[in-house]
Ligand SMILES: Nc1ncnc2c1ncn2[C@@H]1O[C@H](COP(=O)(O)OP(=O)(O)O)[C@@H](O)[C@H]1O
């Protein structure tokens with residue numbers, strides 16, 4: 001046996017050992033629902049999105065029921081730039097006027113949603129695993145109400161309402177369609193764009209973390225994974241915190257250690273756990289196979305948030 005053959009044999013035995021060690025974890029997640037929020041920053045290039053899709057197919061074939069909720073903030077911003085439309089954010093939420101709403105829906109439901117569903121179908125072709133692209137508009141999946149935000153005027157110190165436009169907050173998830181897709185004998189993977197409809201029938205732009213949390217809560221998911229562009233949640237010392245409780249998550253927001261986009265993530269995590277999701281993990285979606293490390297190894301990845 002030459003050196004190359006020996007190395008290949010070593011790799012084969014290592015792979016088999018890794019698979020065998022994963023057995024307890026595979027059983028733990030057998031037929032369990034895992035909601036995965038795939039952030040716009042985590043998507044990166046096509047190769048990264050294809051790798052993500054391949055990992056989703058692997059999860060499905062290992063017996064997990066993955067439900068993907070995606071973002072696309074950077075992709076919306078790029079399209080708005082092209083169209084010469086200025087965009088601003090308040091507390092991490094995009095101020096969404098009628099023109100911005102049109103672009104956001106086109107990008108989220110049209111481009112990003114179809115691309116992710118498509119890559120899942122391509123990656124799962126041999127085993128007939130298929131991505132099914134939906135938005136909160138399909139089958140009444142996501143009802144929202146207009147988000148209200150107030151700001152204290154620095155001069156008068158009076159609380160004033162900030163008009164965010166067509167930005168919505170989930171009020172009801174009708175998960176029947178997702179449940180049917182999950183429970184079907186066919187290997188369908190729901191892929192949801194963060195668009196909702198209010199009682200007035202109008203379309204609203206919703207933060208994708210918030211949508212993932214609402215859907216995970218409605219499905220009583222075992223896990224929600226928030227895939228982003230950092231390794232996990234950093235503490236005061238800049239080190240990644242491996243595990244935290246709801247109270248600790250709240251303290252990180254209160255003392256300003258968690259800021260910007262991390263605030264809606266932790267708030268969503270807390271809300272989902274209060275609704276019955278067992279645990280939420282915030283992890284780096286740019287790293288290939290991060291979901292597999294989290295779900296199927298003792299080491300895990302990122303920051304795990306749980307009730308206590
Ligand atoms: N304590 C913290 N730990 C880690 N990231 C933090 C923290 N506080 C703020 N952040 C910021 O939150 C960002 C993730 O949120 P966001 O950019 O909205 O991600 P996504 O687009 O994936 O939803 C990180 O890139 C980081 O800049």
Ligand SMILES: CC(=O)N[C@@H](CCC(=O)OP(=O)(O)O)C(=O)O
Nearest residue numbers: 040071072073093094206207208
């Ligand atoms: C209201 C609001 O801010 N909606 C978000 C929806 C997309 C999103 O949340 O995308 P990421 O997860 O990639 O940030 C937006 O317009 O950017």
